[in-house]
Amino acid sequence: MAEPEVIYDVRDLVCRFRQPRTSLRHRTPPLTAVDGVDLQVTAGQRFGLVGESGSGKSTLLRCLAALQQPTSGSVRFRGQELAGRRDRQLRFLRRDVQVVFQDPMASLDPRMRVRELIAEPLVAQRASGTHERVDELLDAVGLPRGSASRYPHQFSGGQRQRIAIARALAVRPSVLLADEPVSALDVSVRAQILNLLQDLVERFHLTLVFVAHDLAVVRHVCDTVAVMRTGQLVEHGSAEEIATAPQHPYTQALVAAVPTLRRALHGATPSSLLRDVPSEATPDAAARPDRPEPS
Numbered sequence: 001m002a003e004p005e006v007i008y009d010v011r012d013l014v015c016r017f018r019q020p021r022t023s024l025r026h027r028t029p030p031l032t033a034v035d036g037v038d039l040q041v042t043a044g045q046r047f048g049l050v051g052e053s054g055s056g057k058s059t060l061l062r063c064l065a066a067l068q069q070p071t072s073g074s075v076r077f078r079g080q081e082l083a084g085r086r087d088r089q090l091r092f093l094r095r096d097v098q099v100v101f102q103d104p105m106a107s108l109d110p111r112m113r114v115r116e117l118i119a120e121p122l123v124a125q126r127a128s129g130t131h132e133r134v135d136e137l138l139d140a141v142g143l144p145r146g147s148a149s150r151y152p153h154q155f156s157g158g159q160r161q162r163i164a165i166a167r168a169l170a171v172r173p174s175v176l177l178a179d180e181p182v183s184a185l186d187v188s189v190r191a192q193i194l195n196l197l198q199d200l201v202e203r204f205h206l207t208l209v210f211v212a213h214d215l216a217v218v219r220h221v222c223d224t225v226a227v228m229r230t231g232q233l234v235e236h237g238s239a240e241e242i243a244t245a246p247q248h249p250y251t252q253a254l255v256a257a258v259p260t261l262r263r264a265l266h267g268a269t270p271s272s273l274l275r276d277v278p279s280e281a282t283p284d285a286a287a288r289p290d291r292p293e294p295s
């Protein structure tokens, strides 16, 4: 069988940030957010990146999206080097790779209607048939077509994330980068959005890079998991291996913390939280008290 195509090939990636000076005499040394990371993502893989807050997950993801220039090292996308390229040399990447962020309210312009928000990337590419495509995308993310004429503030958090996902899928990307896409959502809605993402990844044959704090969430969505700590990948393997036989003490602590934290915070284990949720995404508004009134 042919080897799957290598989508991302990251070598010795380092990303440092300048720190504000705290003394007149001495410079504050730069902060190393990503510290010599090597990784490969192949076509169709669902690659999870997990680690505690500040471990460098978002910075690494931003390097994959070419939203952040690395200090050194190489990020190859389908064989093409991204590091050091200017924005106008990255058009090929912007078409093929889309990002979903944690906070849909911050990533959606509140002055634009849903139709304009979803169509914007298509208009930028001078695509035709945008009206039909917006309807198709609203169907795909489980929102009524009537949503198109409304504004982001008229939706619940989960619905806004559905809009952000529809926008990301508009240009038919082959790679989706998701940075904590459910962390800002109410716990009752998280499983629905995770299931939606999973369905869409399968349906559109997407390659997924998925960042989260929570190993239970990553395990639910991903087939491969890398564990990040203070800018380095400390462990890497199949989601099953990482969850059931973690090798690195940090991963072991992360695995041990999952059910305890879940129980403490939500009174539920990850499996009970994610079990029995219909895989067919349904609009979460119906179950939410803050459902906006249709306009």
Ligand SMILES: Nc1ncnc2c1ncn2[C@@H]1O[C@H](COP(=O)(O)OP(=O)(O)OP(=O)(O)O)[C@@H](O)[C@H]1O
Binding pocket: 017, 018, 031, 032, 033, 051, 052, 053, 054, 055, 056, 057, 058, 059, 060, 213
């Ligand atoms: N633009 C920036 N300027 C300066 N420091 C930054 C910048 N972006 C990130 N950092 C720092 O780099 C480190 C890694 O940040 P990053 O956001 O990548 O972590 P993270 O793993 O995504 O954390 P979280 O889980 O809280 O989102 C942090 O110490 C952060 O303060």
Ligand SMILES: [Mg+2]
Binding pocket: 057, 058, 059, 179, 180
């Ligand atoms: Mg982050």
